[in-house]
Amino acid sequence: MAHNQPTPELLAEAFAKELSLREKRCPDLDSAAVLRYGQFVGSTIDCHERLPRAMDHARAHVHEVESQGGSVANGRVILADTMSRSKGRFTRAWHAPAGGVWGCMLHASTLLDSSKRFVPLAVGVACCEAIREFGGGGANLRWVNDVLFGQRKVAGFLVEGHTGACYGEEYHLVGFGININNNSFPEELSPIATSLAKELGREFDLTDFTTTFLAKLAWNFGLIYYEEAQEMAGETYSGVEGTHRLLESWLSLSSTIGKRVVFGFDVMTSPQYEATVIGVDDGGGLQLQFDDGAMKTEYSGEIRYI
Structure with missing residues (x-):
């Protein structure tokens, strides 16, 4: 039996708490509408003691359901207490022992292309907000969504596209790995990895954290749909001076602006160049300035601080 088991009742309580919190923080926003847009998150929750890899399980689930003529539940969350073959970008191994939050969400994407680019930001913001709510005020975001x-690094995310073979339906597989109570890391990860328990000196209830994280994921995905509705109605985004509200949240949590960085699509094995981050554009693209004053905007890839 899995230990990390958010129930529908717990998730409903977390959604209600999230709505109350957002109504106080965002009095100028229709918070109930935002959360309704994101209500699909956690529509079903599939809990396991162990899995090889949650994303592989998600792909197999899509194939099984579609091949039987069914419809995949949007927002289905797959959780595992441990994973044996978890991976990050470029097949990098992710250490996933007992004590962390490991899993994947299936998002049946109907978003416009202009909105899809915000999905990686949403998951990072949700996690950083959850960690801060549990006392980790020192947590911050590194572009795109490392916490x-x-x-x-305390948390990392991988968003992959997947097209169902039967109907051609498009999905986002939103993978997440969050170090909560796991304090021991392989030698190669010890200098660059940490956990919430290690940083704050106490352990946390995994189900409580996961439920909070999913409620915040619902809010931030809801913002994507809410702002898309604004765009489709010919209106500006709802943030200050027409900024996308999710981008505002990301900027408030990020330490990236002003940093000297090395950039690469696979920055660990193939760094491409060094530059200074001067901002992000309206779609979340990273704006970089070279030493000679030339500038470039990157929409995919990764960075490391120098």
């Missing part, structure tokens, strides 16, 4: 304490 750090200082230079050490």
Whole structure:
């Protein structure tokens, strides 16, 4: 039996708490509408003691359901207490022992292309907000969605596209790995990884954290749909001076602006160049300035602080 088991009742309580919180923080926003847009998150929750890899399980689930003529539940969350073959970008191994939050969400994407680019931001913001709510005020975001304490990574996310073979339906597989109570890391990860328990000196209830994270994921995905509705109605985004509200949240949590960085599509094995981050554009693209004053905007890839 899995230990990390958010129930529908717990998730409903977390959604209600999230709505109350957002109504206080965002009095100028229709918070109930935002959360309704994101209500699909956690529509079903599939909990396991162990899995090889949650994204592979998600693909197999899509194939099984569609081949039987069914419809995949949007927002289905797959959780595992441990994973044996979890991976990050470029097949990098992700250490996933007992004590962390490991899993994947299936998002049946009907978003416009202009909105899809915000999906990676949403998951990072949701996690950083959850960690801060549990006392980790020192957590911050490194573009695109790594959650750090200082230079050490506490959470990472991988968003992959997947097209169902039967109907051609498009999905986002939103993979997440969040170090909560796991304090021991392989030698190669010890200098760059940390956990919430390690940073704050106490352990946390995994189900409580996961439920909070999913409620915040619902809010931030809801913002994507809410702002898309604004765009389709010919109106500006709802943030200050027409900024996308999710981008505003990302900027408030990020430590990236102003940093000297090395950039690469696979920055660990193939760094491409060094530059200074001067901002992000309206779609979340990273704006970089070279030493000679030339500038470039990157919409995919990764960075490391120098």
